[in-house]
Amino acid sequence: MITARGRREQDRPDPERVALAAARRAFSIRIAVVLTVVMAFIGIVVYAAMLATQHAAEERDLRYAIQRGSVANPPGCAWLVVERDGRTAASPGTPPGFPWRSAVDRVATTGTPVTVTVAHDGTRYRVLTERRGGAIVQAVYDERFQAEDRDCLLMALGVAELLGAAASVVAGAALAHRAMAPLGETLRRQRRFVTDASHELRAPLTRLHTRAQLLARTAKRDEAADQLAAEAARLAQGTRQLGAVIDDILRSARVAAQSGGPSTVDLAELATQAVAEEDARAAQGAVSLDVAIGPGPHLVAGAECALRRTLTALLDNALRHTPPGGRVVVAVAEHGHASVRLSVRDTGTGFPPEAARRLFERFARGDHGQGGSHGYGLGLALAREVVAAHHGTITADGVPGGGATFTITLPALRPAPVRLRIGRRAPGHRVVS
8 A cells, every 4th residue: 555655755746847847838938928929910910001001092092082083973982172263162971171271271372282181070081182273172081981990800800819829828838848848758767767777776786685695604614615606606697687787777768779679588487597596585584485387388579688677576576575484486377379477476465456556656655565664666667667568468466464466468479499498496496386
């Protein structure tokens, strides 16, 4: 079960994750602001273009009205007022207040055309006044419809800006997530490298320390030369495996690392070797450690180093949770005709059935091990990743106080011909069937 301390450690915010989330939010906000400003600029350009187009159309209509229009029949939305020899003639329906006297007087004085915008009785008018022959002609254009068009455009642009701002926030968040994903993956790989290295190095170092202690005790007895030589050979083999583990972790930490092709791995031989490597530790803890090899073959395609680490993690977990006088059995057998099954069964403290799935989470913790609370999660999480990479499955079954069983099922490899080494006896353990 997961302890309160374990829950606090899991719930504690990760500073790197918090910083990454803050950077992602800032990036998304900046993207949203930039997109919103761009859309606003486009709206301003559209509005300015419409305004310029309207003014050009008004100027064109006003000049056409002055040059070719008549008082009795002016162009649409325009009226004509003509002053000649002190008499004024105006188009029917000309708004009151026209002609606009200041403009007429300026044209009469200077002879230069005058264009003004007049707000009169709540309506805006565009007024062009110029001399035509012996008369002064003033064209008045009603701008209310253009103003309505501009108001509709402003409303449409406002709605578009709001929708665009919302879309910018969503797009900014998506772009920020996509842009920051490589950085987040790099940070995750960095954390996983540290945790994987610390975990993976612990088990080999523990075995080497145990072997060294055994050698120190054995060296005191002259009659134990053969056992001393065997233990020294295992110590050297363990050192080589430790180097292989370090190299494998370093390779897995590289983002662009390219793995080689799979090799043929004999799970029976792998289990026999793994049990032989752990027998000294099992003997020191007064735990019976056996290997059971069923009818073969037991060949799979994969990375031997990774599968060895997986089995080592399961054995380490079993030995840590099995009290003195208990038993651990590693069994390898065919499972149908298409897969091979490897299981590690112990008579330790076990775990509740509902916790089986949670055991494969990183840093999951329980208090069923020896000496109080022990962690399950990292080694089992690594085991699950390795098994998944080999297209297999791993399951856990346990009962509180009744032991636990971890089972790995991998696709079988059946080359022809097949030569198997099944049930080889190793010093310090028994091969049972």
